[in-house]
Structure formats: C-alpha cells, structure tokens
Ligand code: NAI
C-alpha cells in the first residue's frame with residue numbers, strides 16, 4: 001500500500017462527491033431562467049418588476065422571478081375565492097386524493113426538488129435530500145389523511161364524528177408568507193393543512209428562495225389540482241404586506257422574524273382575520289453532568305450546525321452543568337475540527353452556504369458584538385471555499401446571560417455557551433429569554449430530564465435528541481416565538497373555525513359600545529350614602545381602588561344599585577402580580593384538585609342562588625337572572641368535569657421516539673367580560689381558564705360590576721387559592737389596554753364589542769400574547785354548544801410536544 005493511501009486512510013479525507021445538477025439546470029434553461037406567478041392555474045408573464053435569485057454558494061444568478069404587485073395579489077385572491085366553492089363541494093375523500101397525488105409526485109420528483117433547493121438556498125444536498133424533501137412528502141401524506149377523516153362538509157361544518165372536528169368549517173381563503181430557511185418544507189407545512197381543511201391558498205415564498213415553490217406549482221398543475229386552489233405569488237416584504245392587507249383573505253399564516261410578526265399582528269388588529277405566527281427562537285440546549293457527552297456533541301452538530309444554524313428552533317444556547325463544561329467544550333472543539341464546510345452539492349459536506357449576503361453580515365455583526373461584550377470566540381482551523389457565503393462554525397464561551405448573543409437570535413452557525421450549577425438554575429437560564437420555541441435536555445436520568453422538560457417554556461422539547469420533526473407532532477412556540485401550532489391535530493385548528501361562533505353576522509348582531517356604557521361617564525364619587533360598595537378582588541383579598549374613587553352602578557330601571565371601584569393601572573399591576581405569583585402553583589395543582597375546587601364553587605353558587613339572582617335581576621330582569629345563575633352553576637359543573645378530562649395525547653412518529661403532546665396552561669390570562677350576561681359571560685370565560693391551570697385577571701361587566709361582591713364571597717368559601725382569580729372593575733377599555741400591554745399577561749380574551757377586540761389585538765403586540773375574541777360578534781352565552789367546552793379549553797391551553805427516545 002502506498003504511503004499516500006495510508007495517509008489518506010488515517011486522515012479519513014474524502015474526495016468531493018458532487019450531486020449531478022444537470023436535470024435542474026435543464027429545467028431552469030427550459031424556462032428561460034424567468035418565472036412568473038402561478039395564479040388561477042396559469043403562469044403570468046415576467047414583466048418589468050422582477051428580482052433575481054442566486055445560488056449563495058457561488059453567487060451565480062439562477063433565475064429572474066416576477067415581483068407581485070398589489071394587483072397581482074388581488075388577482076390571486078380573487079382566483080382563490082372563486083375556487084373555494086368547488087373545492088369545498090368535493091368530498092373529503094376527493095380532496096384526500098389530491099393531497100395524496102401531491103405526496104406521490106413529491107416523492108417522484110424528490111431528487112430534482114432537493115437539488116433545486118440546495119442550489120437556491122445553499123443548504124447541503126444531504127439535508128435537502130434526506131430531511132427536507134422526505135418531510136415534505138410525509139406532510140402531504142399525513143394531511144391527505146386529515147382531508148379524508150374530516151369527511152364531508154354538511155350544514156354547520158364538517159359532519160365527521162371520528163375526527164373530532166365536528167362543528168368546524170374551513171376558514172376560507174388563506175394568505176401564507178414563508179421564510180427562506182426551509183423553503184419547500186415551510187411551503188408544505190402551510191399548504192398541506194390548509195388544503196386538507198378545505199381552504200384555498202395564496203402563498204408567497206421568501207425572496208431568496210422562490211424556486212422550489214414554483215416547481216411544486218408545476219407539479220400541482222401536472223396532477224390537475226383545480227385552478228385557483230393553490231396560487232403562488234413572488235416578491236419581498238411589500239408583496240407580503242399586500243397579502244396581509246387584502247380585505248378578502250380570511251386567515252394569515254406567517255413564519256419568519258418576530259419583527260415582521262409584530263407588524264402583521266398590528267396590520268390585522270382591526271380585522272377579523274385569523275392569524276398564526278411562527279417566529280424566532282433562542283432555544284436552550286441543556287446538558288447535565290450525567291449526560292452521554294459524546295451523544296450530546298453529536299446532538300449539537302444537528303442542533304446548531306444543521307442548515308448552517310439558520311433554523312428557528314436551533315439549539316443555539318448551550319447550557320452546560322459546570323462540572324463537565326470544560327470537558328464538553330473540549331469535545332465540541334475537537335468535533336468542530338472535523339466539520340466540513342463547502343459546496344452544498346457535495347454529498348460529504350456538513351455545512352453549506354449562508355442564504356444571502358444580508359444574512360451573512362447579520363451573523364458576522366452579531367459575533368463581533370458577542371466578542372465586544374466579553375465572550376471568547378473559537379473557530380476551527382478548517383478551510384472554506386474561496387468564494388460563496390461560507391461562515392465557519394463558531395463557539396462563543398463565557399457568555400453572560402444578559403449578553404446580546406445570549407438573547408438575540410443569530411440564525412447562523414454560532415453556538416453560545418453558558419454554565420449552570422443546579423437543575424433549578426438550568427430552568428431559570430433556559431427560560432431567561434423572550435422566546436419559547438424549542439429546547440433540548442440531555443441527561444441519562446429520566447426523572448431529571450422530564451422534570452426539566454415540564455418546566456421549560458417551549459413548544460417542543462427533545463430529550464436526548466434534537467431537531468426531530470414529524471407531521472403528526474405539532475410544532476410552534478410559547479411567548480414571543482409566536483402562536484398557533486403547525487402539524488398534528490392542533491395544527492388543523494389553525495385552518496378551521498367553529499361554525500356557531502363564526503357564522504356570518506348581520507349588522508344587528510355586532511356589538512357596538514353605547515356612549516352611556518363607559519363607566520357611567522366619569523361620574524365618579526366618593527361613595528357617600530350608598531349602602532352597597534364593592535371593592536376590587538386581588539390576591540384573594542378585597543382591596544380599595546388605588547384611585548380612591550368608585551363609580552355608581554345603575555340597574556336597568558335607572559335606580560342606583562351600588563358603587564363599584566374605579567380601577568386604574570396600579571390596580572391592574574397589583575392584580576397581575578397576584579395572578580403571576582400564583583401561576584406556577586396553580587398550574588401544578590392536580591387536575592383532580594382543580595376539579596374539586598370547581599365543584600365547591602358550584603355548590604356555593606347553589607347555596608347563594610337566591611341572593612345572586614336578586615342582585616343580578618337589577619341588571620337583566622328576574623327571568624334572565626334566575627336562568628343565568630342556574631346555567632352558571634351547570635357550566636361550573638361542566639368545567640369541573642373537564643378539568644381532568646381535557647388531556648394530552650401520545651404520538652408515534654416514524655422513528656424510535658414517543659412524543660408526549662402535553663396540554664399545558666398558558667399562564668396568566670386576562671379576561672374582558674361581556675355586559676349582556678354579566679354573570680354567565682364572566683364565568684364562561686373564567687372557568688375554562690382556571691380549570692386548565694391558568695390564573696386570571698378579569699374585568700367584569702362595567703355596567704354590572706357590583707355583582708363581583710357576590711362572586712368573591714363565593715370564591716372565598718370555595719377553597720380557591722387567593723390570586724387564581726382577580727377582579728378589577730372600572731372602564732373596560734382602559735383596563736383592557738393596560739392588560740393587553742402588560743408583559744406578565746400571557747393571553748387576553750376579549751368578549752366585548754368590536755372596538756375592544758381591535759384594541760386588544762393592537763395593544764398585545766409587545767410580548768405577542770395570544771388573543772381570543774368574539775371579534776365583536778354577539779354570543780349566546782346560554783347556548784352550551786357555542787360557549788362551553790373544547791373550543792374554550794383549547795384556547796386555555798398550549799400543546800408542548802416532548803420527544804422521548806425509547807427502544808434500542
Ligand atoms: P423576514 O421575517 O423579513 O422574512 C420572512 C418572510 O416575510 C419573507 O417571505 C418576507 O418576504 C416576508 N416579509 C418581510 N416583510 C414583510 C411584511 N412587512 N409583511 C409581510 N411579509 C413580509 O425575515 P428575514 O429578514 O429574511 O430574516 C431576518 C431574521 O428573521 C433572521 O435573521 C432570523 O433571525 C429570523 N427568521 C426567522 C425564521 C423562522 O423560521 N422563525 C425564518 C426567517 C428568518
């Protein structure tokens with residue numbers, strides 16, 4: 001054996017193994033390297049307005065792509081609207097066949113799609129071939145299944161009992177905006193559930209990576225997907241904004257930066273558009289001292305160097321237990337020396353090119369900031385190609401938890417490391433970010449791993465694994481990582497609406513605030529000579545309003561009923577503090593424990609039935625009052641029943657993992673209660689929230705706020721721990737705005753008028769809290785099908801998918 005072969009054998013060097021791109025080049029050339037939009041089953045011409053998409057590994061321009069104007073977007077929306085009735089007239093089975101055909105064609109064209117993806121995005125062919133495209137196919141297969149099981153559309157939505165979606169209907173025309181990091185996979189995550197649910201789509205790929213969506217549209221054309229069901233328009237932010245602003249779109253689904261997510265939340269606040277946002281992350285990768293460190297290092301390679309680190313759920317924050325930190329860093333550095341950066345078409349490459357110069361500069365800038373803020377930067381001594389956007393894998397150690405690089409998403413191949421001592425400290429550090437998308441926990445001790453998994457605020461947790469995805473397992477974030485889930489059953493709800501609460505409304509059914517409704521027109525008084533004066537209810541105690549003022553509350557006959565406290569920002573802050581303080585404890589109270597409290601509550605409401613009805617009668621009359629109390633008692637029983645029955649599920653993804661889909665409380669929920677059924681409306685919102693382990697700050701009906709005096713007596717005698725429910729009376733719009741803006745409130749539910757719905761949506765963009773609202777529609781609180789059960793429980797919870805390895 002020659003010495004050079006021996007050397008090669010020892011160094012384990014590989015020669016290049018490039019993937020053949022000739023088929024894709026042929027396809028590009030056949031189109032003259034110019035692409036229009038796919039609207040109503042036809043391809044538009046490429047006009048004057050266009051942009052170039054490049055191969056970031058070489059800088060070569062791949063093609064010219066038309067930029068969609070507002071008129072183009074409008075044409076696409078019109079096509080989608082026109083296609084909707086025909087698409088919905090199909091049976092579930094017929095829609096399933098289309099989704100199945102798409103899945104099959106993706107498999108048949110897998111190689112071409114993978115190569116095109118790699119050329120346009122810069123990701124390694126190994127990843128596009130073995131991960132992205134197979135997951136795209138899997139997504140269409142899985143959703144072909146939902147199309148089938150959703151069954152037929154009947155009067156009042158889907159008839160199918162089996163699927164559990166009875167009473168839901170497709171949302172309508174869906175506008176979707178996707179990023180460049182997993183171009184076709186994000187396309188599949190958006191399009192497959194939307195079509196399966198019976199919607200039609202207008203989608204805009206990212207401007208750096210439009211090509212695979214275009215090839216997919218050709219595939220859709222090939223299988224004969226009806227014209228207008230899927231429309232693909234291209235362009236940058238302006239085109240995206242035109243989709244968001246279009247009045248005839250019923251739902252917007254977005255994946256991308258938190259910054260643009262906020263813009264979209266704001267832009268849709270004044271509308272009834274349904275919205276889901278999948279935003280950034282700064283996901284912790286937690287390594288305990290008993291972890292298998294070699295496996296953890298391999299996990300990190302997938303966690304942060306997969307897709308050049310341009311992954312929203314990248315394990316970008318390494319938190320390692322102090323005792324093993326140096327040992328782990330040593331192993332990581334050794335492994336980094338063996339990572340191969342280079343031509344993405346080379347099958348033996350680990351790290352490809354960064355998508356665009358803009359992103360490259362952003363990464364380089366953040367690394368610089370990290371060093372300036374005191375981090376130690378280490379990069380392996382490996383070679384990079386001479387041209388193209390290649391960035392060396394980078395390790396930043398000694399990073400302080402408050403540093404920019406520990407808080408901001410870098411979206412590049414940069415790992416930021418910190419140490420911790422105890423599991424409690426690990427959890428604290430893990431949650432010390434505004435994001436909450438994903439987390440990894442590495443420990444050989446299953447108790448520690450699952451205990452930490454339960455405490456980390458993230459929508460996905462991988463135990464001794466990382467970056468695993470499957471269509472059956474929902475994906476999505478907590479907090480500023482966005483809201484809504486993609487994949488799984490929970491993902492389907494994003495493309496459906498409950499028929500009863502979302503029936504088209506007539507003008508007379510829309511609630512509009514009457515001028516006289518606003519905390520009785522500032523006629524505040526000191527409460528002289530009034531016998532019934534109620535206080536705020538905060539932390540389980542009655543509290544005087546900070547303002548020192550009360551306002552008179554009148555019955556419907558105009559007689560003075562009593563005085564309610566006029567709440568202000570300070571009262572809200574105190575109530576939020578009480579709710580926040582109780583949040584961890586109440587969410588850990590067993591479901592049985594919470595059920596029991598709710599049963600006591602129902603019992604105590606029954607005992608005080610007559611008094612409460614008498615008080616309520618002043619506002620709603622005798623007949624409604626008694627009925628309202630009785631239905632409230634029944635509803636309380638219903639949620640006591642649900643408390644230990646609205647459970648999670650277990651998924652079996654196609655790998656040796658079991659995925660526990662846990663339904664977790666959201667945290668502290670703010671409730672703006674309606675006026676029309678002051679007791680039943682308030683309780684219909686409070687009960688599901690607390691049944692699921694949330695704490696609540698509620699603003700009771702402004703017009704009937706004295707009622708809360710009766711209520712807190714019931715709460716006090718029902719073993720409801722102080723702080724679980726807090727009541728702050730006053731001007732609902734003012735208090736609601738303070739609550740919507742408060743960073744310690746995780747969700748806000750508004751069931752008042754149109755103005756209140758728009759206000760909470762706009763005011764909640766700070767921490768991107770989840771909004772649940774009637775959009776101003778009149779709600780029949782007495783109708784249990786509308787106002788009780790799963791729909792409310794779903795909003796009271798978020799699903800955390802915990803992936804646990806099992807088997808060999
Ligand atoms: P971006 O949020 O600007 O782009 C995502 C998509 O939104 C693209 O299709 C873009 O054309 C569109 N868009 C941009 N402005 C819009 C607007 N005003 N209205 C509607 N649509 C709009 O993300 P960008 O600038 O490409 O990347 C910036 C940072 O965002 C990255 O460094 C990364 O931190 C984060 N990011 C996160 C992603 C995720 O998967 N969560 C994906 C892409 C980026």
Ligand code: MG
Nearest residue numbers: 053054120208
């Ligand atoms: Mg490109």
